[in-house]
Amino acid sequence: MAMEMWSNLGTLTATIFFLATMARKYLPRELYENFREPLRRIARFLSPYIILVIEENEGIRISDLYESVQIYLSTLSSSAAARLKLSKPQKATAFTFTMDKGQQIMDEFQGFNAWWTLRSRECKPPLFSRYNASDEKRHFELKFHKKNKARVFETYLPHVIAEAKILELKNRQRKIYTNKGGKSHSYEDRNRVWTPMVFEHPATFETLALDPEVKDDIMEDCRKFSQRESYYKKVGRAWKRGYLLYGPPGTGKSSMIAAISNFLEYDIYDLELTEVKSNTELRKLLIGTTNKSIIVIEDIDCSLDLSDRKKKAKKKSKEEQNPKKEENDNDDSRVTLSGVLNFTDGLWSCCGSEKIIIFTTNHVDRLDPALLRSGRMDKHIHLSFCTFSAFKVLARNYLGVENHPLFEKVEVLMKKAEITPADVTEELMRVSDDPTAALEKLIETLQRALETAAVKNEVSPENESVEDTLVAEGSPPVAVIGEGSSLN
Structure with missing residues (x-):
């Protein structure tokens, strides 16, 4: 009896789909539109399957569930889909396979089957939109038998999300995002703000x-x-x-x-x-x-x-007496x-x-x-100018030395001279294969920084020379390397 009932139901469903196809082919468009929705409702009622739709976008964000499904299905695509999209992320050791549009993958889970399909539809832009290209809206469809509805929601979908998280952590690459400017005409650029x-x-x-x-x-x-x-x-x-x-x-x-x-x-x-x-x-x-x-x-x-x-208010009150239009770089x-x-x-x-x-x-x-x-x-x-403790980190990184006879002179000079870590790095990189030459070059740079600071502060270098500073600190004078000295 049950077999006969399902057989009759299948025949009825096939008949409805046949009538719908013939109506679309031969009936006038206006008349067909009146019958299309009722026929769809009947077909959905008679179908033993449920279809879930998972849209790519949630407002202006990419759906977390969509991305989880995409990651999960990447492990099944290479063996289950007939048409694949192939990619290889930078420095990755393996290829990545993803579904192409219109492809279907069957996933067997705990004794029942689930079918995944990647769909897309074209959406025309509004009449007065600044974009000429059409939008492409993508979504996944999950199809399963009605009798498995509870198992899909309680077991299968949590399994998909959990597996996706494991795969994401396993293959994760840290990323840097930027907000781009200018007009973009591609679907992905207009729907992803980063x-x-x-x-x-x-x-x-x-x-x-x-x-x-x-x-x-x-x-x-x-x-x-x-x-x-x-x-x-x-x-x-x-x-x-x-x-x-x-x-x-x-x-x-x-x-x-x-x-x-x-x-x-x-x-x-x-x-x-x-x-x-x-x-x-x-x-x-x-x-x-x-x-x-x-x-x-x-x-x-x-x-x-x-x-x-507050400062802008004071400045504005002065400018009101002598108004002058200022240029604004961010108009x-x-x-x-x-x-x-x-x-x-x-x-x-x-x-x-x-x-x-x-x-x-x-x-x-x-x-x-x-x-x-x-x-x-x-x-x-x-983050201020380079200190001696910060310099020791740079010396270890760039020269491979933890200590050196010239460190004492560098320390004395750094207490007086203002030099940034970037400038120190530049000097150390010039002759990184010769720590002594690199440190001598750095000492020369520190001496020039001291002399420049003395001029700015209207202090004559003759009154407080670099050698005097070192002697006052209890260290021997530094041998000054001339500008024309070789670094090699």
């Missing part, structure tokens, strides 16, 4: 030219932040933290960011404020970031006018100080969790105090 690149910066805290005490303090702060999810939730605060890195150019602010990223294993979102046209777009970029990430705004004092409002951007403040500590800042926001600047005194307060920039890190 463009990723593989991030392989070698900087670590071990190689960072920084005083050990400061280095340990930053590492402990990062470690504590990453482990305090329950604490942030208990006190009612968004799980985020703000760092301000400030100091002269060449003191290692970018290397510090890379070291934090490698230490925490977080992705980096490098936000170029001059490319953001409005506060609304700024919020979209914030929403588009993932958890466990670092949002970086470098040289914030140069990106937008975020200077102290196309309407991002305001208020928008940046809300970005860092407003209602939208709680979208997502476990995020670090890092601002860098060479002139911290130019920034508005509201931007620097706790809750926005929780920790201020001053």
Whole structure:
């Protein structure tokens, strides 16, 4: 009896599909439109299968579930699909296979079958849109028998997500993202507000030219932040933290960011404020970031006018007496100080969790105090000129030496001279195969830095020479190497 019932049901379903095909082929379009939806409803009612649709986009973000399905199916594609898309990420050891549009993969799980299909549809742009190209909307379809509905939701889909996480961690490459400017005409560019690149910066805290005490303090702060999810939730605060890195150019602010990223294993979102046209777009970029990430705004004092409002008010009162139009390098951007403040500590800042926001600047005194307060920039890190302890790290990294007879002279000079770690690195790299020659060249550079500083301070070098400084410190005079001396 049951077999006969299913046989009759199959015949009825086939008849309905046949009638629908004939109606579409021979009936006038207007008449067919009246019958199409009722026929679809009948077919769905009679079909023993359920189809779930998983869209690629959730608003302006890529769906986490869509990406999980894509990762999971990559392990099945090479053996189950007839048409594949082949790729090989940079420095990856194996090829990656993904489904092509219209392909179907059958996955057998705990005694039942599930069918996955990648679909796409073209969506025409609005009549007055600035984009000429059509959008391509992609989605996965999951088809399974109705009797397996509970098992799919309770067991199968959690299995897909769990397996995707394992595969992602196994093959994960840290990435750096940028918000691109200009008009884009491709589907992916217009639907992804961030463009990723593989991030392989070698900087670590071990190689960072920084005083050990400061280095340990930053590492402990990062470690504590990453482990305090329950604490942030208990006190009612968004799980985020703000760092301000400030100091002269060449003191290692970018290397510090890379070291934090490698230490925490977080992705980096490098936000170029001059490319953001409005506060609304700024919020979209914030929403588009993932958890466990670092949002970086470098040289914030140069990106937008975020200077102290009190100072601007005084300046404006003087200019009212002698009005003069100032040039604005960011006429196309309407991002305001208020928008940046809300970005860092407003209602939208709680979208997502476990995020670090890092601002860098060479002139911290130019920034508005509201931007620097706790809750926005929780920790201020001053990266100053190179100290002797930082120099020893560079000497170990670039010259492979832990100690050297010339270290004493370098230490004495560094107490007086102002030189950045970048300048020290440049000198050490010139003759890295000869530590003595490299250190002598560095000493020469330090001497010139002292003499330059003496001139700026209107102190004659004859009154306080480099040799006098060394003798006063209890060290023998330094043998000055002439400009024409060979480094080889």
